[in-house]
Amino acid sequence: MWSAYRMLMEAKTSALLSSSSPMSTHRIWKKIWKLKFPNKIRHFLWRAAKDSFPTKQNLRLRHIPIDDTCDGCSDQSESLMHCLWLCDQARAGSGFRCALFAMIAWFLWERRNRMRERQRTWQFHEVGDKAKELV
Ligand SMILES: [Zn+2]
Numbered sequence: 530m531w532s533a534y535r536m537l538m539e540a541k542t543s544a545l546l547s548s549s550s551p552m553s554t555h556r557i558w559k560k561i562w563k564l565k566f567p568n569k570i571r572h573f574l575w576r577a578a579k580d581s582f583p584t585k586q587n588l589r590l591r592h593i594p595i596d597d598t599c600d601g602c603s604d605q606s607e608s609l610m611h612c613l614w615l616c617d618q619a620r621a622g623s624g625f626r627c628a629l630f631a632m633i634a635w636f637l638w639e640r641r642n643r644m645r646e647r648q649r650t651w652q653f654h655e656v657g658d659k660a661k662e663l664v
Contacts, residue, residue: 565654577609584609625664632660 601618643650
């Protein structure tokens with residue numbers, strides 16, 4: 530389960546990061562803008578999709594002479610992907626994230642099936658809270 534989650538996240542991220550054409554950039558922006566998240570989270574997602582954070586790896590790419598080793602693990606180059614997902618420090622909470630992902634996935638699938646059968650179901654914005662309650 531954990532590896533499936535990781536693969537999904539990596540595929541999603543690499544798809545976002547490799548999207549450099551104006552059309553796909555526009556589509557990503559539209560998708561992010563549609564999310565019912567606070568503006569600071571949408572802004573964060575946009576910057577993550579563009580890989581525009583001043584990670585040590587990005588600073589090195591901009592010819593700033595620094596050691597790009599991650600301060601968290603002191604082992605790998607500090608990229609955004611490393612900070613958010615690959616670093617041992619970031620993985621410390623992966624059990625919870627994996628369980629939360631599984632719950633959200635289950636609720637979304639159940640919601641979809643109930644809607645198809647025209648049964649009462651949760652509002653989309655309730656899914657996250659319901660999933661957290663179960664985790
Ligand atoms: Zn690290």
